Amino acid sequence: MTTENENENNKKIPKHLAIILDGNGRWAKKRHLPRLLGHRAGLRKLENMVRLVKREGIRYFSVYAFSTENWTRPKMEVDGLMSLFRFYIRHKVEEIKAEGARIRFCGRKNKIPEDLLEQMNWAEEYTKDQNILDFILCINYGGRAEIIDAVNKIIDSGQKNITEEDLRKNFYLPDVPDPDLIIRTSGELRLSNFWLWESAYSEYYFTDTYWPDFDEAELKKALEDYAGRDRRYGGLKK
Ligand code: IPE
Ligand code: IPE
Ligand code: MG
Numbered sequence: 001m002t003t004e005n006e007n008e009n010n011k012k013i014p015k016h017l018a019i020i021l022d023g024n025g026r027w028a029k030k031r032h033l034p035r036l037l038g039h040r041a042g043l044r045k046l047e048n049m050v051r052l053v054k055r056e057g058i059r060y061f062s063v064y065a066f067s068t069e070n071w072t073r074p075k076m077e078v079d080g081l082m083s084l085f086r087f088y089i090r091h092k093v094e095e096i097k098a099e100g101a102r103i104r105f106c107g108r109k110n111k112i113p114e115d116l117l118e119q120m121n122w123a124e125e126y127t128k129d130q131n132i133l134d135f136i137l138c139i140n141y142g143g144r145a146e147i148i149d150a151v152n153k154i155i156d157s158g159q160k161n162i163t164e165e166d167l168r169k170n171f172y173l174p175d176v177p178d179p180d181l182i183i184r185t186s187g188e189l190r191l192s193n194f195w196l197w198e199s200a201y202s203e204y205y206f207t208d209t210y211w212p213d214f215d216e217a218e219l220k221k222a223l224e225d226y227a228g229r230d231r232r233y234g235g236l237k238k
Pocket of ligand 3: 023024
């Protein structure tokens with residue numbers, strides 16, 4: 001399900017770019033600010049990133065914004081994050097739509113406050129005809145949860161033996177191709193339950209920069225690095 005893409009300069013670009021938005025808390029701490037201000041700065045960064053990613057010719061852009069494990073954080077931080085998501089959706093949908101981007105959410109729908117869920121559904125519906133970029137916000141997403149949810153759907157259907165394709169068809173966003181490149185900011189070298197199944201042949205790029213400081217130059221550096229990678233998928237070098 002992974003396809004190579006090239007831009008007009010024949011440079012290899014990811015069709016699906018995924019970013020693990022990490023380091024908001026440490027960004028705030030460094031400035032003696034509350035963690036939530038770090039999260040606010042992080043969400044702000046996304047606005048511009050959608051534009052930049054689109055300009056690079058990327059077709060799918062997914063971001064890990066809240067994991068199934070992030071509910072274990074203090075209630076104040078979780079509530080604050082949910083409010084920031086509300087604010088972001090309410091105020092940014094128009095701009096994102098104007099960029100030709102379709103907003104999609106990926107993750108479990110339980111636990112998310114009812115009003116936020118309604119807003120998410122509205123934003124998806126409101127932007128569904130945009131087809132330049134799919135901007136995918138992973139909220140209450142966990143790779144293990146996604147696999148388990150897919151397996152349970154298949155069990156409910158009565159099917160006994162499954163193939164990889166059956167599983168894939170039951171994922172949250174079955175039409176979205178696997179991520180070609182996964183960037184993680186803030187110096188952590190792990191996946192933390194993001195795109196677990198889908199990342200089987202993804203390329204990784206790690207940077208020490210905290211997410212709120214990630215900028216165009218950083219993005220270009222990551223894409224440059226990706227363009228030089230040799231992807232073999234277990235086969236022989238072409
Ligand atoms: C990433 O920033 C955003 C979320 C996980 C919600 P963190 O909040 O994990 O920031 P650090 O890792 O503590 O710096
Ligand atoms: C991963 O970051 C989840 C998101 C960025 C949403 P975390 O900060 O939650 O991951 P760990 O705890 O460092 O692995
Ligand atoms: Mg973190």
